[in-house]
Amino acid sequence: xxxxxxxxxxxxxxxxxxxxxxxxxxxxxxxxxxxxxxxxxxxxxxxxxxxxxxxxxxxxxxxxxxxxxxxxxxxxxxxxxxxxxxxxxxxxxxxxxxxxxxxxxxxxxxxxxxxxxxxxxxxxxxxxxxxxxxxxxxxxxxxxxxxxxxxxxxxxxxxxxxxxxxxxxxxxxxxxxxxxxxxxxxxxxxxxxxxxxxxxxxxxxxxxxxxxxxxxxxxxxxxxxxxxxxxxxxxxxxxxxxxxxxxxxxx
Numbered sequence: 408x409x410x411x412x413x414x415x416x417x418x419x420x421x422x423x424x425x426x427x428x429x430x431x432x433x434x435x436x437x438x439x440x441x442x443x444x445x446x447x448x449x450x451x452x453x454x455x456x457x458x459x460x461x462x463x464x465x466x467x468x469x470x471x472x473x474x475x476x477x478x479x480x481x482x483x484x485x486x487x488x489x490x491x492x493x494x495x496x497x498x499x500x501x502x503x504x505x506x507x508x509x510x511x512x513x514x515x516x517x518x519x520x521x522x523x524x525x526x527x528x529x530x531x532x533x534x535x536x537x538x539x540x541x542x543x544x545x546x547x548x549x550x551x552x553x554x555x556x557x558x559x560x561x562x563x564x565x566x567x568x569x570x571x572x573x574x575x576x577x578x579x580x581x582x583x584x585x586x587x588x589x590x591x592x593x594x595x596x597x598x599x600x601x602x603x604x605x606x607x608x609x610x611x612x613x614x615x616x617x618x619x620x621x622x623x624x625x626x627x628x629x630x631x632x633x634x635x636x637x638x639x640x641x642x643x644x645x646x647x648x649x650x651x652x653x654x655x656x657x658x
Contacts, residue, residue: 416603417596424595431591432584439583445575449538449567450528451545455480456560476523476560483525484516486555487548495551500543503536513537514544524564530576538567 417424455476486492493507493514505513515528527544531537549561612623 416599420595420599420602423599423602424592427595427598428588428591431587435587436580436584439578439580443578444532446530446532446577447534447537447573448528448530448576449534449541449569449571449573450526451541451567452564453525453527453545453548454562454564455483455523455525456562477521479560480518480523480525483548483552483561484518486551487516487527487544488514492544492547492551496540496543496547499547500539503540503543505540510540513540529567534571534573535569537573538569538571541567542569 488511490507490511493510496510497503497505497507503510513529513531515530516525517528518525527541527548529537529541529544531540545563545566549563552561553559612626615621615623
């Protein structure tokens with residue numbers, strides 16, 4: 408019975424729920440397509456390997472050196488995001504047209520556990536500029552490591568191609584509308600139950616019994632207006648009242 412009551416509440420306010428869903432999805436879709444600039448990603452990969460100053464005749468893989476390089480990556484990931492590196496990139500590459508603060512918000516650095524590979528990823532509204540920033544970050548970072556740590560153990564695995572066509576990674580209109588649909592649907596159902604709780608008017612026999620605790624003896628049927636004239640009105644009154652046709656009703 409409770410489920411039937413809940414469904415009855417939802418069914419009565421179905422127009423409100425549908426309106427909230429349609430309006431919300433339309434607004435989000437319009438805003439996403441007209442006001443949110445598309446974002447593109449470009450990345451470069453670096454490998455932290457053996458220093459070029461090491462013995463070139465040493466062909467045996469040094470496991471200890473590899474483990475040290477893996478630990479160094481944690482330090483490198485912090486260095487690359489420092490204002491020193493960002494400001495040097497801005498100074499040496501003014502054609503990028505970004506400030507150090509903007510650059511820091513666009514760059515992310517990641518690495519796969521137990522590997523010597525680092526990935527510098529840049530997100531920007533221009534695919535070409537994202538690639539140029541990623542390449543500039545890689546080069547400046549290599550220079551700073553030589554200066555700061557006196558090491559030359561970073562090599563570039565691959566650079567980002569500025570001419571490559573990239574699909575936008577953000578925004579995702581379909582995902583935004585789907586999330587909005589779910590949230591608006593939930594909000595509409597909650598609003599329907601809230602309005603039902605705030606509505607204290609008596610509409611059904613069950614409401615009368617719940618409100619006053621007395622049984623319903625009779626009810627007055629709702630008579631629809633008719634354009635058939637007085638005869639049609641009287642016929643409808645007779646039918647609703649259960650009387651025969653020989654009983655006249657005044658219009």
